[in-house]
Amino acid sequence: EVQLVQSGAEVKKPGESLKISCKGSGYSFTSYWIGWVRQMPGKGLEWMGIIYPGDSDTRYSPSFQGQVTISADKSISTAYLQWSSLKASDTAMYYCVRRVDTAMVTGAFDIWGQGTMVTVSS
Amino acid sequence: DIQMTQSPSSLSASVGDRVTITCRASQSISSYLNWYQQKPGKAPKLLIYAASSLQSGVPSRFSGSGSGTDFTLTISSLQPEDFATYYCQQSYSTPRSVFGGGTKVEIK
Secondary structure: OOEEEEOOOEEEOOOOOEEEEEEEEOOOHHHOEEEEEEEOOOOOEEEEEEEEOOOOEEEEOOOOEOOEEEEEEHHHOEEEEEEOOOOHHHOEEEEEEEEEEOOOOEEEEEEEOOOEEEEEOO | OOOEEEEOOEEEEOOOOOEEEEEEEOOOOOOOEEEEEEOOOOOOEEEEEOOOEEOOOOOOOEEEEEEOOEEEEEEOOOOHHHOOEEEEEEOOOOOOOEEOOOEEEEEO
């Protein structure tokens, strides 16, 4: 079964650092882009950025450039999203997604992780 | 960046109704448009890709159309399990992407 399994919920204080993970299985992890999507409480989906684990090519949304770091360890089929200094406004659900690119399907997110809830509060 | 505008932001409909949701791109994106359904407390699910192709396992009452800047998601006969929020996503500016603001479909 193709799936993305994310790390568990986190509760952190402002200023703390955090790294959440997304482990892919059931497919060739290095052959698909893995993206991250933020959903703030009661709000819509926001595309944050994406990485190609095969060569670590990474792109960010202008809104998130410099605010987070996306990385991947292809040896363990895991992508990461990290913050160096969290803010209360980072409180949100974060989803990792697999992007599919074929002749027929270009750029759709066909597999979603279950989400990681990050709560930042003093 | 290409912006995606969905309308309406919410709608009320009854079981059996035909429902249409619109997504407009700020510039032409050809057919690089995908649709997702999200139910409360769940991760989104891919419904339609490449503007009009039905993802495997998705009921045929869902359909998509459009190209260029204007796109439509149609539910031909709304079912109880279809009450959810729907998002469009452009994948033209690969590998970057943008979502629309969402349309919440509620029970009338």
